[in-house]
Amino acid sequence: MSALNTGRTAVPTQTGVGAAVRTRLRGRRRDTGAIWRGLFFASAIFLVISIAAILVMVGRQAAALFTQVRPLAFLFGRVWAPEHGLYGALPFLVGSLAATGLALLIGVPLGLAGAIYLAKLATPRAQRVMRPAIELLAGIPSVVYGWVGLTALVPFIRRHSGHVTGFGLLAAGVVLAVMVLPTFISLAEDALRAVPQDIEHGSLALGTTRWQTIAHVLIPAAWPGIAAAGILSMARAIGETMAVQMVLGNSPVIPAGLIVPASTLTSEIVLEMGSTPQGSPANNALFAMGLLLLLISLGLIIAVRATRKEATAGVRQAH
Amino acid sequence: MSAKRIDQIARWTVTAAAGLILLVLGYILGSVLINGLPVLSWHFLTSRSSNLEPGGGISMQIFNTIYIVTLSMLIAVPIGLGAGVYLAEYARPGRLTSLIRLATESLASVPSIVFGLFGMIVFANAAGLGFSRLGGAATLAILNLPLIVRVSEEAIRAVPADLRHASLALGATKEQTIFSAVLPAAVGRLATGVTLAAGRALGESAVLIATAGMSSPRYLTFDPLASGETLAVHLWAVNAENSLSDAARIANGTAAFLILAMLAVSLGIGWFARRLDRRLAGQG
CATH class of the missing domain: 1.10.3720.10 (MetI-like)
Incomplete structure (x- = not known):
């Protein structure tokens, strides 16, 4: 653990530029993470949309029949x-x-x-x-x-x-x-x-x-x-x-x-x-x-x- | 009658029933292969079907089947896998998660002919595609989604938690963990599930009759908007139209080809599963 720490402090990149790059990279990493999370969620929601769309589309055509023919x-x-x-x-x-x-x-x-x-x-x-x-x-x-x-x-x-x-x-x-x-x-x-x-x-x-x-x-x-x-x-x-x-x-x-x-x-x-x-x-x-x-x-x-x-x-x- | 005697008779009956099930399977496979294998000549596999003259083959139907199944898996696998990842890694118990699960189960219970009606009205009519491979593949993809979601979720859940913890402890984000640790470890089971879904797509026909259609383009084309009659649809259509003197011959050959393709898919699944077992045994 201490060896790691010394290794870290020994690297002389704690300059403004290095820190900025690092924050930007980290930011980007988090952004792609959020995008993936969004895509996973969207895929799951797609299932809900699919079954709803099937009900609506089939139901709509059926409803058109029931304007002419009584459901019973x-x-x-x-x-x-x-x-x-x-x-x-x-x-x-x-x-x-x-x-x-x-x-x-x-x-x-x-x-x-x-x-x-x-x-x-x-x-x-x-x-x-x-x-x-x-x-x-x-x-x-x-x-x-x-x-x-x-x-x-x-x-x-x-x-x-x-x-x-x-x-x-x-x-x-x-x-x-x-x-x-x-x-x-x-x-x-x-x-x-x-x-x-x-x-x-x-x-x-x-x-x-x-x-x-x-x-x-x-x-x-x-x-x-x-x-x-x-x-x-x-x-x-x-x-x-x-x-x-x-x-x-x-x-x-x-x-x-x-x-x-x-x-x-x-x-x-x-x-x-x-x-x-x-x-x-x-x-x-x-x-x-x-x-x-x-x-x-x-x-x-x-x-x-x-x-x-x-x-x-x-x-x-x-x- | 003594309890011992009843026990014997009951066991014998149950075993006989199991034997009967095997016999039925044997009869179906045997009769299809015996009637169909002699039809499967090189000529039959490589020549086009005809609506008018006897002597047609199934080359276009083979091409269309591979095309539509591949396209439908290209659509369904990313979405199904994504939903599987969501359900296994992110979803917390609650209203939204139970809604997604209810939707998945409901979608799995929708009869395939209703998917066919839906695909016809959405892709063929509203989107103006007419009978197209794309419309057929898209409808088939929705039909297959629940299965792919289920096998993906199970595959991801089967990955040991240690692997995730190790990855997270190394400083990886949750998404990096999913892509570099969890999914690679789940790939065997995922492959098995995807093969299973492809096998199901291979034999599906009610969905495709009014979406991909019952005809093929005049020449070999990769156009997704061209119509594409698959093998399973062809087997039905030559019977339903019954305009050919050799309809029975073509149906026998097509049925045998479908059964061979199904056996190949099953062998593929068995191969994946055995590899998986060996790998898990190696890890243990």
Whole structure:
């Protein structure tokens, strides 16, 4: 320390010029620091601006529709016939909800089993196979899911059901179920792993079997996290577009069954967005459907946040 | 039935479900590659697509995909990294920070087709770009931002505090510390995250149909204002338009190419991750 000090005083630059240069350099350093700080902050604010801009721009086009069509006639109208001035979006809403429900019905049990296997049963070697496999499932582009659905699943359903085409909600539900697996499994596995081990050990020490502990202790304790995984899978499924559009058959009516052509909000938007003139009621109606999707997604995010709060409160209570 | 028997059956069922998941993945990859690999000739990869005659290739789509993904990452990475740095290094708990986090989570949940609507109205219509690679890339960048922000923040938070303290103790400013100590230490994880985001951009299509468009310029050009149909959009469009007698052949080839590209990205991520592990092991 003292050596440093002597070194410092030995340098004869404490002249006016040297000091001025040094202060200026230091000033500049602080200025660039402030600029960087400003840029970091601006980047973060850009996210807020983006979501606000999406809400405003999509909302504005939707509002233009609602000057011509009553919102309730849009939301609950059963007939979609833009050429006759009828903009009922109920067929698409029903299609979206049915496809999503079916996807969860198939995907959640399968995904929960996968998560339990990964978190509690798999050997390290099996994990080394399963984990990359699930990442690959997440990485497959949705058009490729759609293409496999169209060329393999739809013909399969046609052959085994006796229906004319095989298109419809069943095909969409199965494809979506596979597509939500990665989201659901990774989140549910995290939730299962987050359960404190003492609880599990306590249960096993009471003489329960491995499965009794999993079913009666682990899953109830991890429930808020598993519910959050389900809600996020729902958000993923309801917003999925390409794969669904390719296997649905695209008929804008409330489907009478699972193996008849149907439509969803997303599939109708992607089909019509390029072919309807901007500003026309038919085009604005697509934005109104987009707004509906946006509000559903935001609602689901808020629901996830609520379950997450519950989860942290639960863990705190457990301790 | 005894508890032991139930335990056995339940374990067997869960393991079978895991096996089924592997089987589904194997079927998808296998069927796409078996149908598509024979299509991937040199001619298919290097010739232009045609809307009228069979025998077209995917050269322009490959070029457009690389172009748009690169451009979108050039836009998204600086902004996402900046926001990640802000959230990890500066943000204090409070209203503003929770607003930024809520915005990030909300943005991550927006369906990609809604980004497509947004990009169409903002870039193609209001900005007057029409169908353009720039508009497509910009929309894709916004779609990818939340993912990049999340991986950046996690990468920066994973850097040990000692490193920061050492740098600050040497008299470096906070920003000098970030640029010369924190970010270099986080580069492995950042690279993994950016590769992941690029992989996602590679397969995205709903965003691009009405922003980058479903056609390619007549000649090879780097013009960002030209339209640019990507591979994923092409796979959809040849089916939707269904004007070609060999649409199925082209779709099979395009799907196989996309899967190969995805596998390459996954291998890249694995490689980064292994390098990172080795480096961390060396440090420990």
